[in-house]
Amino acid sequence: MKISKRLGGIDAMVINRYQHIWDCCCDHGQLGMRLLERDAAEQIHFVDKVPVIMESLERRLTHRFGEHNDQWQLYTIDVFTLPIDNYALEQSHLIIIAGVGGELSLQIVQKLLKSYPQHRLDFILCPLRHQYNLRKGLAQLSLTLIDEELLKEQKWYYEIIHVANNNALLGTGESRRLDRPIVATGSLLWENSNALHQAYLGQIIGHYQRSLLRLEIESVLHRQVQTVLSEYYQILNELEE
Numbered sequence: 463m464k465i466s467k468r469l470g471g472i473d474a475m476v477i478n479r480y481q482h483i484w485d486c487c488c489d490h491g492q493l494g495m496r497l498l499e500r501d502a503a504e505q506i507h508f509v510d511k512v513p514v515i516m517e518s519l520e521r522r523l524t525h526r527f528g529e530h531n532d533q534w535q536l537y538t539i540d541v542f543t544l545p546i547d548n549y550a551l552e553q554s555h556l557i558i559i560a561g562v563g564g565e566l567s568l569q570i571v572q573k574l575l576k577s578y579p580q581h582r583l584d585f586i587l588c589p590l591r592h593q594y595n596l597r598k599g600l601a602q603l604s605l606t607l608i609d610e611e612l613l614k615e616q617k618w619y620y621e622i623i624h625v626a627n628n629n630a631l632l633g634t635g636e637s638r639r640l641d642r643p644i645v646a647t648g649s650l651l652w653e654n655s656n657a658l659h660q661a662y663l664g665q666i667i668g669h670y671q672r673s674l675l676r677l678e679i680e681s682v683l684h685r686q687v688q689t690v691l692s693e694y695y696q697i698l699n700e701l702e703e
């Protein structure tokens with residue numbers, strides 16, 4: 463099945479085998495289908511709140527993977543109500559949230575961690591905007607960074623962020639391979655940087671510079687944007703060294 467470069471980038475970030483992968487806000491379900499096709503988890507769960515989308519997806523899944531295939535499940539629900547508690551605490555979950563805004567992505571992660579603090583939840587996030595605020599919010603939760611990647615498809619840049627809830631492992635004797643803090647501007651994102659990273663950073667800096675011009679000098683928002691901008695300038699200095 464041919465999928466977009468963005469969805470392919472998310473698929474490639476799923477390296478460890480999970481018991482459950484949740485393709486949240488799945489719409490066409492292409493990502494979940496790719497994961498199902500390559501047997502990336504014991505169960506792939508497709509979640510979207512729009513009934514007509516899920517009816518059409520159910521027909522496609524039944525056609526391709528069979529009606530009685532217990533490796534996939536559909537949920538026509540709000541993603542805030544994901545039924546993770548249908549499964550035992552020790553089962554591993556990867557929750558993928560792509561193609562929605564960064565603020566909504568953060569609210570979903572906050573809600574799921576609050577509802578299921580002891581479940582083993584990893585997240586892959588690929589928001590449409592507000593990556594800085596998303597990461598800043600993630601850093602305030604009990605999450606650590608597994609991986610990050612930048613890619614460009616047509617004229618759009620996408621950040622893919624893979625994080626883990628390490629609190630769930632407390633007392634289990636298990637530890638993570640990587641235990642990096644989450645940095646609001648991104649950290650692993652800029653490793654091995656090339657022209658793509660430079661161009662993206664230029665675009666981000668240009669965006670915040672234009673925002674500053676629209677804000678009242680000395681206002682709280684102006685100071686906040688200046689802080690964000692200075693953090694991105696720091697990245698620029700490091701890339702140029």
Ligand SMILES: C[S@@+](CC[C@H](N)C(=O)[O-])C[C@H]1O[C@@H](n2cnc3c(N)ncnc32)[C@H](O)[C@@H]1O
Pocket residue numbers: 486487488489490509510511512515539540541542559560561562
């Ligand atoms: C642009 S599509 C993203 C599709 C796919 N994830 C991707 O990245 O290509 C956004 C989907 O999110 C769904 N959605 C938005 N908010 C949701 C929520 N709170 N619960 C479940 N689905 C939601 C919409 O119905 C829509 O189908």
